[in-house]
Amino acid sequence: MxxxxxxxxxxxxxxxxxxxxxxxxxxxxxxxxxxxxxxxxxxxxxxxxxxxxxxxxxxxxxxLPDAAAPGAPGRPPGAPASTPPRTPAAPIATQRVGGVTVRTPTSLRAGEAFTVRLSGTDAARATVRFPSEVGEDVRAPNEALTPFGAAGEYSVLGRVVLGKTTPVTYEIKVGDATLRGSIPVTGLSQRVQNLNLPPNISKKLTDPGKAAEDAAVNKAYERRTPQAWTRPFQPALRTSAVASSFGQPRTYVAGGPVLYHYGLDYPARTGTPVTAVNDGTVVLAGTYPVRGGLVVIDHGAGVTSLYFHQSKLLVKVGQKVTRGQQIGLVGTTGLSNGPHLHLELRVRGEATDARDWYNRLLP
Ligand SMILES: [Zn+2]
CATH class of the missing domain: 3.10.350.10 (LysM domain)
Incomplete structure (x- = not known):
């Protein structure tokens, strides 16, 4: 095509x-x-x-405006801040298999979400796997993925688990034809940060309710529902809060295990509105020992967004929400040492850098 x-x-x-x-x-x-x-x-x-x-x-x-033109007009009131990814997207490689055109990124970094794009009338019949996930510390490795999309333009989402630096391999089958390839991965090169949290905060890591909390969230990651969004993702705060520390390796207490920070932290005042990053269904809404006031939205296609530490929740489990709809208020509940929104955007349960999602056409 x-x-x-x-x-x-x-x-x-x-x-x-x-x-x-x-x-x-x-x-x-x-x-x-x-x-x-x-x-x-x-x-x-x-x-x-x-x-x-x-x-x-x-x-x-x-x-295309003149690159030399000074200062573009500001965005209209109420419009979300446009937060670009940290690095410009890498070039795309184009190949063909079984009459389907396949587009993949040519390089990736740890914690990046990416898209394998499939074009052509047979694209909906393709199956995509990522065999390099076998043996990695990743949820649902090497799952057989069917593309989502319409009208000859389909996509499958990939994710690079934090800590990974070996290539991502892919296998795309259309009928009897198979295409295999690999994409190099670079690490984030962040030094371990020792938080040395005071006991009154760190004790939440050993809260007896933590196992049930983790189980509830893990169950949300297992959902596989149809893609619920048609517009790009947008930031969860309407303020121009600067996010930090995605993928940061941390210890929470002296001598404790090194854990990755799976989200972005947006400092904001308690009571600041938190909004849905895109359309979806609320699958968790409650207060938990570590994540505090938590909302989890299932956007379909294996994508979930999580909003931690809220002071108040304004949505209920089962409720459909639309992009930009207020779901709660910023707070400092759970394992938190000051008011902020901790936002996660996960692909089949693995954390990706939410900044890579903003302003994308689809997904
Ligand atoms: Zn955080």
Whole structure:
């Protein structure tokens, strides 16, 4: 349906396209990626095209603002802050198997969520596995994944477990045809942080209720429901809070085990509204010893978002929520030493850097 080289050729041609002032949206593009390649801000790109949000469509023609133009207009009131990923997305490799065009990233880092994109009329019949997960400390390793999507454009989500630095391998089957490949992974190079928490906080790690808490969350990770979202993910706070410490290796008490920090911490005042990062169904809403006031949303396609330490919860289990809907208030409940939102975005139960999700076209 599409020539394998189409994307690579377009990426190469973008500098030319930038000079010409327009760009046609390709599968896999996001506002952030297009803006980065054109050397402009996401806000400037949005303003130049009168885009109310982050949604763009394949085939849409975007005006590219002049890279040298000073200060783009600010975002409209109430719009979420656009938080770019820490590093621009790596180039995409394009291959074919059984009549299906496959697009994969060419490099990954620990804790990154990524997309294998499958295009063509037979793409819905493909099965994708990640055999490198066998033997790793990862939930549901090497699961046979069926793509989600529609109209010949399908996706499967991958995740790189924190601590991993060996390549991710993939195996894609369409009928009798099989494509195998691997993607190199770099680590996060963070030094272990020793928190030395005071006993009144660290005692929550040995709370008798912790096992039940972990079991409830693990059960949520096992859900496999259809993709519930159609728009990009957005930050959970409307303030421009700066997130920190994703993937940070930590000890909580002197001499304790090294554990990864599976989420992003957003310092904010108690009572700040917490909003859903995308559409989904609330599968947990309660107060727990470690995570405190916790909401877990199932977004389908194996994706869950978790919001810790809230002072008040405004949703109930089973409730459907939409992107941007308020679900609770920031607090400092559970294992926390000050008001903040701890946000996690997990793929089949494994933690990924939420900043990689914002501004993506799909997922
Ligand atoms: Zn945290």
């Amino acid at each position: 599409k020539r394998p080289l189409a994307v690579a050729a377009l990426l190469g041609a973008l500098t030319v396209a930038a000079a010409a002032g327009t760009y046609t949206v390709q599968p896999g593009d996001t506002l952030y990626r297009i803006a980065t390649r054109a050397g402009v801000s996401v806000d400037a790109l949005r303003a130049a095209n009168d885009l109310p949000g982050d949604t763009i469509s394949v085939g849409q023609t975007l005006k």
